[in-house]
Amino acid sequence: MSPSSSSAPSAARTEYVERLGVPWWYWLAGLAFAGLLAVELWMGAPGLRSWLPFVLLLPATGAALAWLGRIRVAVHDGELWVDDARLPVRFVADAVPLDAAGRREVLGVGSDPLAFMVQRPWIGGAVQVVLDDPADPTPFWVVSTRHPVELAAAIMAARDAG
Known part of the structure; x- marks a missing residue:
């Protein structure tokens, strides 16, 4: 599935849905x-x-x-959903789109053992979601996506709308 956008009458609401299926x-x-x-x-x-x-x-x-290929990534109702994990976007400090080299860097040398990662090796792109939640020890999420720029934009737009 490809990213989609829609707007609600009361507030700007960005939607994104993607299934990380196998090729x-x-x-x-x-x-x-x-x-x-x-x-x-x-x-x-x-x-x-x-x-x-x-x-x-x-x-x-x-x-x-x-x-x-069952994993779904979605930005919906002010939350980032990755399979059954949910992250309210109000705790997002930044969303960084990563190409294959950037993903390799974040998962290799730049990795953190407390980070939340959902990776599919057949998908080259990813988004690093940097968190700003003092109660959560997780520094960032790394999520595979075929459309890293669109997912990062949807996360930031949902955060700014909230």
Whole structure:
């Protein structure tokens, strides 16, 4: 899904929704690999058991790929939602869009063991959300996104609107 914007009549409200799904070629490669494995097992088993690998491996591969791509990132009603984690945007000091090199830096040398990170290796971009909450020991969030500039802008617009 792509980012979207809408405005409420009483206040400017920025919406952003994205699903961190796996690329189409992961589906192609995963199902091809499961199919080849099923064919190998099919050739070694006689009778009704020969179809069992197809019945089990192909749906299991599809379920695993769907599970890997289940994470949703959203800015909605003054909160940043990453899967089931929520962050009120009033605690956001800054949102920094990161390209692949910036993400590598933040996750490597610039990492902090207390940071909240949701990363998907097949997504190059990310947003670093710097927090300003004295009661929370988490210094920042790093969230994968295909649209880092749009997500950072939506977070900052939601913070400024609140």
